Amino acid sequence: MACFFIFVPLGFLFFSRQPKYTQAFMWNRFARFSFDKFIQNLTGYAATYNGEWWFIRAFIAAILLGTIYYYLTEKIHIVYVETGLVLFISVITVKFLPALIKLDTFSSLASSYLWTQLFMPDTFVCAYLFGIVFGKYDIFASIRSLFSSYSSINRALIGLMLIVSAFYFQEKVFSNLSDMMLIITPVFMTGCILLLDLCKPLCKVMQFFGGLSTNMWLTHTFFCYYFYPFAIVIFWSRNPIVAYLTLLAITVFASVFLDKFYFSIEKLGVKLRKKIKGIKNR
Numbered sequence: 001m002a003c004f005f006i007f008v009p010l011g012f013l014f015f016s017r018q019p020k021y022t023q024a025f026m027w028n029r030f031a032r033f034s035f036d037k038f039i040q041n042l043t044g045y046a047a048t049y050n051g052e053w054w055f056i057r058a059f060i061a062a063i064l065l066g067t068i069y070y071y072l073t074e075k076i077h078i079v080y081v082e083t084g085l086v087l088f089i090s091v092i093t094v095k096f097l098p099a100l101i102k103l104d105t106f107s108s109l110a111s112s113y114l115w116t117q118l119f120m121p122d123t124f125v126c127a128y129l130f131g132i133v134f135g136k137y138d139i140f141a142s143i144r145s146l147f148s149s150y151s152s153i154n155r156a157l158i159g160l161m162l163i164v165s166a167f168y169f170q171e172k173v174f175s176n177l178s179d180m181m182l183i184i185t186p187v188f189m190t191g192c193i194l195l196l197d198l199c200k201p202l203c204k205v206m207q208f209f210g211g212l213s214t215n216m217w218l219t220h221t222f223f224c225y226y227f228y229p230f231a232i233v234i235f236w237s238r239n240p241i242v243a244y245l246t247l248l249a250i251t252v253f254a255s256v257f258l259d260k261f262y263f264s265i266e267k268l269g270v271k272l273r274k275k276i277k278g279i280k281n282r
Helices: 002-014 034-041 051-074 080-100 106-112 113-118 122-138 139-146 152-173 180-194 200-226 226-234 241-281
Strands: none
Touching: 002 034, 002 241, 051 122, 051 200, 080 122, 080 180, 080 241, 113 122, 122 139, 122 180, 152 180, 180 200, 200 226, 200 241, 226 241
C-alpha cells in the first residue's frame, strides 16, 4: 500500500508531462488524474498505474482462500493428508471449475467479476496453500535434517540434480504447463536449499534480496517504464546486462527506503498506542 501512496503521487507530480519515448501506453500513464481510476487502482480493480498490480487481486483471493483453508484444516496434523488435499483443491480450482462454467446452466458465472477474481483463483493462488502446508509442518527444516548426514559433495550433486530435473520436466515433459509448477517448484526449491546451505555468504545475499523482493517487483516498472528520467538512465547503454544491473541497484535502494518507511510508521504507531494507553490509565 505504501508503494501506491508514494509512487502514484510522484507520478502525477513529476512525470505527468513526458516525451513520447515509447509507442506503448507507458509514457502517459500519469498524464491526467481521474478520481474514478484512482479508486479502481487503489482497490485493485484496475492496474492502469502499474501493470504489476494485478497482484492485489490474486493476493486478496489467496488471503480469503488461505484463511478458509487454515481454519478447516486446523485439526489435521498429517502432512501427507494435507498435501493430497491441496493437490485435490488445485485440480478442482484450476481444471474442474473452469470447465463447469462452460456449461449452459452456469454460463452466467463466466461474466461475474466476483466469481472470476475470488472463486476462480489460478495456480499461483493454489501455490499459496502449499506455502501454508510447508510452513505448518516446517518441511524445509525436515529436508535439511534428512540430508544432514550426507557429505557436502553428495548434497551439492543431489541439489544440482533436483534443479536440472525440475527444469527438464517443466520444459520438456510438461510443456511448461503452469499448474504443474505446484509440484515442480518444491523440487526446485529443495535443490536450491541444498546448494545454498553449502555457501552461507550466498545464503545471506539471497535472504537480503528475498526480504526486498516484493517491493522491488512492485516498483521496478515505475523506473524502467513509467518514469522517463529513470528509463533513460536504465537503458542508456542498450546493453541488457547493464540495464538489468542498473535497475537492480535502483530498485534495491527504493525497497530499502520503503522498508525504513514501514518501520518508521510502525514505530510511530507503537508510540501513539502507548500515549493513548497512558492517557486512558490516568
